[in-house]
Amino acid sequence: MNAVVFAYHDVGVRCLKVLLARGVRVSLVVTHEDNPDENIWFGSVAALCSDNGIPFITPADPRTPQVLAQVQAAQPDFIFSFYYRHMLPVELLAVAKRGAYNMHGSLLPKYRGRVPINWAVLHGEIETGATLHEMTLKPDAGSIVAQTSVPILPEDTAYEVFGKVVVAAEQTLWNVLPAMLSDRTPQLPNDLSKGSYYGGRKPEDGRLDWRRTAREVHNLVRAVAPPYPGAFEEIAGDKITVTRTRLVPPFAHPALQKAHGMQDKFFEGGRLYARCGDGNFLQILGIRINDQDASLNNYLKYMAS
Incomplete structure (x- = not known):
């Protein structure tokens, strides 16, 4: 043949x-x-x-x-x-x-x-x-x-x-x-x-919106994680790309809410968390700053922006 x-x-x-x-x-x-x-x-x-x-x-x-x-x-x-x-x-x-x-x-x-x-x-x-x-x-x-x-x-x-x-x-x-x-x-x-x-997707379609539910944000991060262009936001003129996240189990929510109130992003026990629009949390496991791999601690200077 x-x-x-x-x-x-x-x-x-x-x-x-x-x-x-x-x-x-x-x-x-x-x-x-x-x-x-x-x-x-x-x-x-x-x-x-x-x-x-x-x-x-x-x-x-x-x-x-x-x-x-x-x-x-x-x-x-x-x-x-x-x-x-x-x-x-x-x-x-x-x-x-x-x-x-x-x-x-x-x-x-x-x-x-x-x-x-x-x-x-x-x-x-x-x-x-x-x-x-x-x-x-x-x-x-x-x-x-x-x-x-x-x-x-x-x-x-x-x-x-x-x-x-x-x-x-x-x-x-x-x-x-x-x-x-x-x-x-x-x-x-x-x-x-x-x-x-x-249809096709553009890099701009990866822009993060933390007002979405935790699951929606998590799925976006997974769908466009490297080597694809990534899920990103812009803070203080820098591009912050979130490369990997994890859904936080419900039993952890009360402790996080008690310790950090309504903060959007915070560190707890050496881990970086983000509160999403539905009140649920994601753990942020990896970031890039201006397309370069970065430590989660580098995110600290942006959290007050």
Whole structure:
């Protein structure tokens, strides 16, 4: 079997390795040039292709006649998209003799669209996963081929969940690929009424609002913690990024309230706490000041601001 693969990021690296391990001939890979302004904390599909002698291209736009011609020349049985950042046009998808399939980082039909892992953590979900599905004109709307779930623990950051989803994507593709290669690709319903579509997120969306509930603030911190841009506030002209928090159990609240009244932020027993809009507390476990790691004690000079 012959495949053309559109791929980027860790999911792209691991799923491309699965295809090779299962004996699929990858005749062309389409990937991205790394953006020098982006924090590149993930694996390189281009490097993997170079190591394995796989032809690859890095067009700025996959919708050009030149890309279509190169894919047509490869005569693929399958087209796969593994965390490639652009939608593929239907005329390109139609080139694949046995279908075109995308690996999405959620349990479809939930969290269709952009940055699904970050949205799942932000909304306090207790599980997510990876879904292989057929590509259609609309994003993440085609029939489901297979999916694998992973848990989201109460203090997991989006980065930690992403690591689980990478493994889930690898397992999903590994398990279903023999059936696909035998022309027995599953087609399961993708009921769009049971999920929602989400757009991308900007760094500004991480601005902290301590008037929100403790759980909402905690979920925001987890959803955008490094290597993502982070949950931040600005105090005395400095950017303070909260990198990790923990929900304080209810039995601790009376003692904290008695000792510190209505203070918003305070130290108690060497630990830094913040009171949120619902009266509940978070323990602040890590901060950065102007994007540099800092001791929690450095927060003291800002608490009176």
